[in-house]
Amino acid sequence: MPRSLFAAGTLAFIALTACATEPALEARLLVKLAQPATDGDAIARQAAAIAGTPVTYAAAVSPQWHALRLRCASARDCAAALQRLREQVSVYDVVQRDERRRAASSP
Amino acid sequence: MRHLLPTLAAICLLLTPLAGRTPLAQAAAATPDSARVIVKFKADSPLLREQALSASARHAERAQALGQRVGLALRSGAGLTERSQVVFASGIGSAALAATLARQGDVEYAVVDQRRHRATAPNDPYYLQGPPVAGGSGGPVAGQWYLRAPSGALVSSIDVEPAWSISTGDPAIVVAVLDTGARFDHPDFKRVSAGGNLLPGYDMIHDAAVANDGDGRDPDPSDPGDGVTQADVDRAPTNCKDSIGPSSWHGTQMIGLIGAVTDNGIGIASIGRNVQVLPLRVLGKCGGFDSDIIAGMRWAAGLSVPGVPANTQPARVLNLSLGSEGACTAAYADAVAAVNAANAVVVASAGNSAGHAVSAPANCAGVIGVAGLRHAGSKVGFSDLGPQISLSAPGGNCVNIGAGDACVYPIMTTSNAGATIPGASIYTDSFNVSVGTSFSAPLVAGTAALMLSAQPALTPLQVKLLLQASARPFPISGADNGSDPVLECTAPQYDSNGQAVDQLQCYCSTGTCGAGMLDAGAAVLAASSGTPAPSVRARIDIAPVAPLAQQALSLRATDSSVASGHSISSYQWELVDGGGIVSTIATPTAAVASVTLSAAGRFTVRLTVQDNTGASSSARLSVAVAAAPGGGGGGGAIGVIWLAALAAVVAALRSRSRV
Numbered sequence: 001m002p003r004s005l006f007a008a009g010t011l012a013f014i015a016l017t018a019c020a021t022e023p024a025l026e027a028r029l030l031v032k033l034a035q036p037a038t039d040g041d042a043i044a045r046q047a048a049a050i051a052g053t054p055v056t057y058a059a060a061v062s063p064q065w066h067a068l069r070l071r072c073a074s075a076r077d078c079a080a081a082l083q084r085l086r087e088q089v090s091v092y093d094v095v096q097r098d099e100r101r102r103a104a105s106s107p
Numbered sequence: 108m109r110h111l112l113p114t115l116a117a118i119c120l121l122l123t124p125l126a127g128r129t130p131l132a133q134a135a136a137a138t139p140d141s142a143r144v145i146v147k148f149k150a151d152s153p154l155l156r157e158q159a160l161s162a163s164a165r166h167a168e169r170a171q172a173l174g175q176r177v178g179l180a181l182r183s184g185a186g187l188t189e190r191s192q193v194v195f196a197s198g199i200g201s202a203a204l205a206a207t208l209a210r211q212g213d214v215e216y217a218v219v220d221q222r223r224h225r226a227t228a229p230n231d232p233y234y235l236q237g238p239p240v241a242g243g244s245g246g247p248v249a250g251q252w253y254l255r256a257p258s259g260a261l262v263s264s265i266d267v268e269p270a271w272s273i274s275t276g277d278p279a280i281v282v283a284v285l286d287t288g289a290r291f292d293h294p295d296f297k298r299v300s301a302g303g304n305l306l307p308g309y310d311m312i313h314d315a316a317v318a319n320d321g322d323g324r325d326p327d328p329s330d331p332g333d334g335v336t337q338a339d340v341d342r343a344p345t346n347c348k349d350s351i352g353p354s355s356w357h358g359t360q361m362i363g364l365i366g367a368v369t370d371n372g373i374g375i376a377s378i379g380r381n382v383q384v385l386p387l388r389v390l391g392k393c394g395g396f397d398s399d400i401i402a403g404m405r406w407a408a409g410l411s412v413p414g415v416p417a418n419t420q421p422a423r424v425l426n427l428s429l430g431s432e433g434a435c436t437a438a439y440a441d442a443v444a445a446v447n448a449a450n451a452v453v454v455a456s457a458g459n460s461a462g463h464a465v466s467a468p469a470n471c472a473g474v475i476g477v478a479g480l481r482h483a484g485s486k487v488g489f490s491d492l493g494p495q496i497s498l499s500a501p502g503g504n505c506v507n508i509g510a511g512d513a514c515v516y517p518i519m520t521t522s523n524a525g526a527t528i529p530g531a532s533i534y535t536d537s538f539n540v541s542v543g544t545s546f547s548a549p550l551v552a553g554t555a556a557l558m559l560s561a562q563p564a565l566t567p568l569q570v571k572l573l574l575q576a577s578a579r580p581f582p583i584s585g586a587d588n589g590s591d592p593v594l595e596c597t598a599p600q601y602d603s604n605g606q607a608v609d610q611l612q613c614y615c616s617t618g619t620c621g622a623g624m625l626d627a628g629a630a631v632l633a634a635s636s637g638t639p640a641p642s643v644r645a646r647i648d649i650a651p652v653a654p655l656a657q658q659a660l661s662l663r664a665t666d667s668s669v670a671s672g673h674s675i676s677s678y679q680w681e682l683v684d685g686g687g688i689v690s691t692i693a694t695p696t697a698a699v700a701s702v703t704l705s706a707a708g709r710f711t712v713r714l715t716v717q718d719n720t721g722a723s724s725s726a727r728l729s730v731a732v733a734a735a736p737g738g739g740g741g742g743g744a745i746g747v748i749w750l751a752a753l754a755a756v757v758a759a760l761r762s763r764s765r766v
Contacts, residue, residue, distance in 0.1 A: 030398055030438050038413040059313035059324070059398050060413035062405055062445075065438060067313070067398030094437045100346055101429045102394040103286065103357040104456035104466070105543030 027070040027078040028058065028098035034091055036063035044068060050088050051081035058098075067098050140182070140195040142204035143220040146173070147191035147637070152213035155190065166192040173214075177207050184220075193220050206564065216637035218562065221273070228255075228268065229370040237519055237536055246513045246537030251375055252482065253501040253518055253550065254627075262484035262582055262624075263501045265550055267378055269628030270557050273635045275369075276381035277560035278304060282365050282552055283407035283422035285400060286358030286429070288330035288388035290523050293359060293532040295367040295374040299383060304366050306420060308386035311403040311412075316342065317391040324415060328388040330358055334527040335392055347393040356523040360541055361428050362386060363521030363534075364549040365556070374534055375519060378553030378627065382560060385422050390429060400429065400468075401442045408449040423559050426552035427455040427474075428545035430466030443473040452559075452567045454552040456544035458491040462610025464599040464652070470495040472666075475571050477551045478620045479503070479544040481612065482516040485586035486596050486620055488611035490544050493599050494648050494666070494728075497571055498578045498621035500550040503542030507588060513537035518546035554627040561635035568670075572640035577630040578623030581615040588612075596620060597709055597731040601653030604736060618647045618728025642670040643718040645726040655735045656707045662692070662700045667716045667724070679715045686710040688732060707734040 037043060040057035043066050048055040051070060058067035072078035085095045148155055154169045167183040170192070174181030184193030196204050201219040208217035228234060236250040249261070256266045288310065289296070297303020308328040312318035316339075320331045332354035340347045366384035367377040389395045389403040402412045409421030425446065443453055457478040458466030469476035470493070479490035479502020486492060487502045505514035514537045522539070524530040535541035555570050565573070586593050596613035617623070622644070632638075646668065650661040664678050680695040688708040693701045702710070709731045717723040 028396060028398075030401075030436075032437065032441070059402065060415075061398050061402045061438070062442075063411065063413060065398075065401065065441070067396070096436055096438060098396045098398045099431065099433070099436070100394045100396055101390070101400060101431045101467075103355060103390055103543075103545055104428050104430055104459050104548075105355070105357055105360070105541060105545035 025072045025075060025078055027072060027082065029068045029070060029082070029085075030061065030065060030094075030096050030098045031068060031085065031092050032065050032094035034089075034093050038063060040066070046091065047085065050091065051084050053077065053081045064093075140197050142196040142199045142201040143184070144194055144196075144201055144205045144208060144217050145187065145191060145220045145637070146194055146208050146217045147188075147215040149213045149215045150190065152190075154213065162186050162189070170194045173208065173211070176211065179204070179207070190215075202563070216639070218635065218637040221561070221635065229376040230372050231367075231369060231374055231376040232372070233374055233519055233534060234376045237534075240513055240537060243511070243538050244536060247515060247517055247519060248513075248537075249482075249516060251519055252516060253503075254376060254378065257579075261482050262585070263480040263482055263499075265378075265500060265554070265625045265627045266629075267554075267627040270378075270554065270631035271380065273631050274557050274560040276304075276379045276557060277563070278381055278383050280379075280382045280424070280556050280559045280563070281306065281385050281420050281422040282379060282382055282424040282426060282556045283385040283387055283403075284358060284361050284365060284426050284549075285387045285389045285403045285407065286361050286426075287333050287355060287390045288328040288358045289362055289386035290330055290356060290359045290521075290529060290532065292529075293363070293521050293523070295363060295371070295521050295532075297368050303368060304379075304381060304383045305362070306383050306385045308388070309403075309406060309415065309418070310388040311399045311406065311415070312388055312391050312395060313399060314391075314396070317393065317395065318388070319392050326416075328358075328386045330354075330356060330388070330523075330529070332525060332528050333357075333390065333392050339392055343393065350393045353526045354523070354528075356525075357390065357428070357545065358386060358388070360520045360522050360535065361426060361545065361549050364518070364546065365426065365553045367521055375521065378550060379556045382553075382556040383420070385418075385420065394431075395429070397436065397438055400427070401438055404442050404446050404453070408446040408451040410445055410449055421449065422451055423563075424452045424454065424552050424555045426549050427453065427468060428543075428548045430456060430458050430469055432458065432460060432463060433467050435467050435471035439468040439471045443468065443471045447473045447567045450567065452552075452555050452570050454548050454555065456548040457493075457496055459489040459543050459545075460491050460607070461489055462486070462596075462599065462613070463491050463607040465491050465493040465495045473567070475551060475555070475574065476621070477544065477547045477625075478615070479547045480615070480620075480624060481586065482506075483586035484582040484615075484624060485593055486613050486615050487542075489542070490547075491599075492596055492610070492615075492619045494618060494646050496619070496621040498551065498575055498623060498625055499581075499615060500547040500625040502544050502547045503540070505540065505542070514540045514542075517541050520546070550627075551625055554625060554630050557627065557631045558634035561631055562637070565634060569640040570634075572644065572668075572670075573633045573638065574625065574630050575622035575644060576638075576641045577626050577633045578621070579626045579629075580623050581617075581620065583614050586612065586614065595711070595729050597729040598649055599652065600731045601733060603655065603733045605653045616728060617645075617726045640670065641724065642673045642720060642722045643675065643716055643724045644668045645714050645716045645724040647712070647714050647726050647728040649728075649730060654704055654730060654732045656688070656704050656732055657735050658704055660702050660704055660730070660732075662702065662712060662714070664698050664700075664714050664716060667714075669718055673718045673720060673722075675716050676719045677717045679717075681713045681715075683711040683713050683727065684729075704732045707732050
């Protein structure tokens with residue numbers, strides 16, 4: 001096997017492996033809709049179209065507040081997607097992280 | 108005969124208070140009284156101008172006149188003071204009569220004249236003393252010290268027995284516990300369906316991996332355990348880091364403090380006794396997310412959560428023994444406002460970051476944030492603190508123990524022995540210790556529930572203000588434990604780089620730990636007696652929150668609270684102790700004053716605000732000032748000289764190294 005062919009094959013393998021294992025980040029969000037809605041799928045579709053990244057509907061908090069999950073290739077992509085959502089002020093009153101809380105015991 | 112008639116009339120009037128009826132009323136008393144209310148007239152009430160000879164006759168005339176005005180046949184009972192008396196009526200309930208009379212313009216207050224019972228300690232054995240200490244279990248010897256009357260070393264005990272003498276909890280009052288769920292099988296718990304006080308509740312966790320029960324939201328808030336393994340961390344490294352450990356049974360611990368079956372001859376007593384408890388699961392493996400916590404808050408208060416059946420028994424009190432560092436978010440601000448508007452009180456723990464700024468959601472407006480106290484009344488080391496705190500309550504402390512020694516003052520409560528999945532039902536003790544501001548919040552939530560049991564018409568703001576007004580003052584001595592002297596707490600401290608600095612045990616002030624130490628007896632008495640809630644409360648905030656030497660620092664009174672219809676008419680700032688770093692306060696009568704910080708150190712100010720009715724409130728705050736970066740703690744000039752000298756030394760060394 002020519003050395004150049006071996007090298008090309010190795011490179012292709014490495015590239016494919018890298019693609020296959022590229023870690024996808026998940027960002028949990030809370031959005032406050034400018035207009036109350038309850039169709040979770042529609043809320044997620046609209047968010048995905050605006051954010052430019054896959055979005056799944058997580059849960060309802062109220063008719064205005066909903067929890068979503070964004071999938072992004074990197075933290076920078078997540079931040080950019082968040083920014084795109086925040087800029088849509090006619091759709092979203094608020095876009096914020098769905099933060100984690102803990103029990104306040106056993107310090 | 109002319110002399111006999113007045114004499115008989117006088118005897119009749121004298122006997123009237125004993126009989127609880129006036130002669131006029133006796134004629135109308137064909138039906139039994141269904142309502143019994145204490146009414147107090149305002150000083151300028153026209154009804155006080157009556158000039159009958161005896162007090163009882165004057166009270167009778169006033170009752171009659173008041174009754175005619177509201178269309179009810181009121182009968183006069185015992186007089187309490189010249190302006191207050193008992194009135195009776197039939198065909199109406201006490202609460203409705205009180206509400207009707209309270210609406211009269213010349214009535215200062217009208218409250219139900221409730222039947223009281225002798226205050227007694229419940230027969231739950233651990234109320235007075237925990238189980239014997241043996242083989243690394245048992246205790247605490249002090250039992251449920253935090254509930255009893257303050258005595259000797261027990262300065263922060265909340266004194267609940269006088270509260271129980273007024274109300275042992277109305278089952279109509281529901282307290283929601285938003286936590287890890289409940290172990291319904293604990294022998295000190297009893298479901299409502301079995302004649303107890305534990306409602307079915309709801310599991311609000313939407314993520315099955317967090318819920319650890321195989322599904323998302325469902326109607327079963329049973330706690331399956333929240334223990335975290337390395338596999339859990341590997342699965343969710345971002346959200347689960349630093350979480351490896353056994354199950355906490357935290358929800359069961361909170362529920363026990365508020366609603367364990369009391370006076371049943373086993374285990375512990377709870378504060379709320381007969382109030383109903385609504386368990387809501389919002390925390391699971393590695394904690395819980397705002398989306399579920401806020402959904403739980405809304406649902407608890409009877410507000411809609413799409414996809415979840417309506418809560419038919421809305422809570423009047425929500426307990427959130429949870430949080431994390433950071434500002435109050437828009438989502439929490441929205442939720443708290445909605446829950447308060449639904450007439451529900453929100454109580455939350457300050458957080459356990461060792462004296463850092465108050466956690467969210469305890470730092471949100473409208474929340475009663477609760478800091479933790481040692482038994483001696485000083486701030487317990489782990490508790491966070493700051494101007495957002497409403498008041499403080501015991502959080503448990505162990506008193507300098509060595510490894511394996513018994514913890515002396517934990518907050519004993521119900522729990523479970525399972526390491527991961529549920530095991531035997533147990534109580535925490537001196538070795539399986541429960542401490543944290545988690546335990547401070549339920550003491551306040553339970554007290555709020557008793558207040559509402561005694562006076563259901565109280566608004567969330569009135570509950571908060573009465574809790575604060577009835578709180579006992581913080582001690583300023585007596586907590587030293589033989590090592591370093593205990594100092595007054597300061598506003599959350601930061602180093603020169605803006606990093607939060609721990610602040611362990613310290614003496615609380617009204618600017619750091621709220622209005623005072625929770626006094627359950629005084630709070631419930633204030634609620635039941637119709638004591639008006641204070642109209643104004645002072646609060647001090649500083650900006651920047653991480654002050655540095657050589658800076659100007661703003662002192663803000665703008666978040667002081669004032670009742671609806673009132674306004675703040677004056678502000679007065681005083682320099683209590685300049686500490687050698689502050690000499691004067693600029694604009695000391697403005698809502699926002701300022702000081703210039705000449706160096707690192709600490710100083711203390713006091714703010715007094717007065718409202719348009721003349722009511723006033725004061726707060727005191729000490730502030731720690733860090734050295735400016737590179738300033739070495741001294742003044743700026745010294746810092747510049749020091750830097751110049753350092754530069755000269757570095758230059759000399761570099762030139763030498765080239766040789």
